[in-house]
Amino acid sequence: MTANINQLLEISMDEAVLDMATPNPPGEDIQETPEQQKVLCEEDLVGKSASITYNDHLHRLAMYLQLPMQMCNYSNRVTGATCPGKSPFQVTLKPRGTGVALEWFCPFGHRLWKWNSQPLLKFGMQGGDFMLSTNILLSGNNYRKIALLFQFMKMGMVAQSTFFKIQDTYCVDPIEKFWERNRADVLTRLRQKDRVVVLGDGRMDSPGHCAQYCTYTTLEQDSRDIVHIVTVDKRETDRNSVIMEKECFIRTMDVLLQEIPVKEVVTDAHPQITALLNPERGKYKAWGLQHSLDIWHAAKNLGKKL
Known part of the structure; x- marks a missing residue:
C-alpha cells in the first residue's frame, strides 16, 4: 500500500523526536523538598x-x-489517580520534646513535606533532646528542677523516661571510663610523692537518720584532685544510716592505702572515723596515719564545746 506524500502532515520542530536529550529551559527544573x-x-x-x-x-x-x-x-497506588490538590498548602505545628515538627498538607489531607526544628539521630531521636539529657547529667543538675524551669517557660521538655533511657544507654559507661582513666593518671602522679595528704567527707542523699545513700569523696591536699569516690546503700549496713559514712571511709582507706603513700588524713569531727584513726586502738594504727580536723569543722566543734 502506498501513500501520497503530498497528503502527509508537516511535523514541526516542537513535535520532532531527536536522538539526544533536550535540556529543560531555565527555571523549569523540577525541584524537590530537602x-x-x-x-x-x-x-x-x-x-x-x-x-x-x-x-x-x-x-x-x-x-x-x-x-x-x-x-x-x-498518587493512588491502585488506580494511579493523582491528587488534584493545589497550593496554598496548610501548615501544622506539632511540639515534640524540646523541638517542633512542621508539616505541609494539601487540601485533601495528603502530607507533602515534614520539617523538624532539630537534627535527628538514629531511630529518629532529636538532637536537642539528646544534648539536654546528657548535659543535665554532666553539669550535675537535677531533671525535675530543669523540667520545672521549662514548665515555667512553657517550653517542651524531654520526657522523664527518655531522660533516664538516654542516661543509662549513652552516658553511664563513657563517664565511668573517663573517670577511671583520669583517676589512673592522678594516682600515677601521686605515687611519685613521699607524703600524700588526703581530705575526705561524706554526703547523705537526705538529712537526718532516713538517708538511703552516702557518697564519700576524697581529695588530694595540694592538687585538689579527686582520688576516690565510694557510695554505700543503707541496705549494705543492715539499714543503719548512722554507720554508712564509717563504712564509706573504711572502703576508701582500704583502697587508697594500697595505691598511694597516704601519711595524713583530714576529715570532720566524726566520732566513728576518729576512732578508726586512733593511733593506739584504731583500725589503721599500723599505718602510722596522722589524723587532722579541717579548720571549719574544728572551729565548729570547738564552738559547740564552748
Whole structure:
C-alpha cells in the first residue's frame, strides 16, 4: 500500500523526536523538598549553637514559605489517580520534646513535606533532646528542677523516661571510663610523692537518720584532685544510716592505702572515723596515719564545746 506524500502532515520542530536529550529551559527544573538533616558524626551535633524560638513566630515564618511544588504529588497506588490538590498548602505545628515538627498538607489531607526544628539521630531521636539529657547529667543538675524551669517557660521538655533511657544507654559507661582513666593518671602522679595528704567527707542523699545513700569523696591536699569516690546503700549496713559514712571511709582507706603513700588524713569531727584513726586502738594504727580536723569543722566543734 502506498501513500501520497503530498497528503502527509508537516511535523514541526516542537513535535520532532531527536536522538539526544533536550535540556529543560531555565527555571523549569523540577525541584524537590530537602531531606531532614541527620546526625552522622559527633561534629554534626556537639558544639552547635541553639536558640529559644517561640512556636507562633516559627509557624508564622512557615506560612510565608513556598514549597517548590504547586500541585500535590500524591498518587493512588491502585488506580494511579493523582491528587488534584493545589497550593496554598496548610501548615501544622506539632511540639515534640524540646523541638517542633512542621508539616505541609494539601487540601485533601495528603502530607507533602515534614520539617523538624532539630537534627535527628538514629531511630529518629532529636538532637536537642539528646544534648539536654546528657548535659543535665554532666553539669550535675537535677531533671525535675530543669523540667520545672521549662514548665515555667512553657517550653517542651524531654520526657522523664527518655531522660533516664538516654542516661543509662549513652552516658553511664563513657563517664565511668573517663573517670577511671583520669583517676589512673592522678594516682600515677601521686605515687611519685613521699607524703600524700588526703581530705575526705561524706554526703547523705537526705538529712537526718532516713538517708538511703552516702557518697564519700576524697581529695588530694595540694592538687585538689579527686582520688576516690565510694557510695554505700543503707541496705549494705543492715539499714543503719548512722554507720554508712564509717563504712564509706573504711572502703576508701582500704583502697587508697594500697595505691598511694597516704601519711595524713583530714576529715570532720566524726566520732566513728576518729576512732578508726586512733593511733593506739584504731583500725589503721599500723599505718602510722596522722589524723587532722579541717579548720571549719574544728572551729565548729570547738564552738559547740564552748
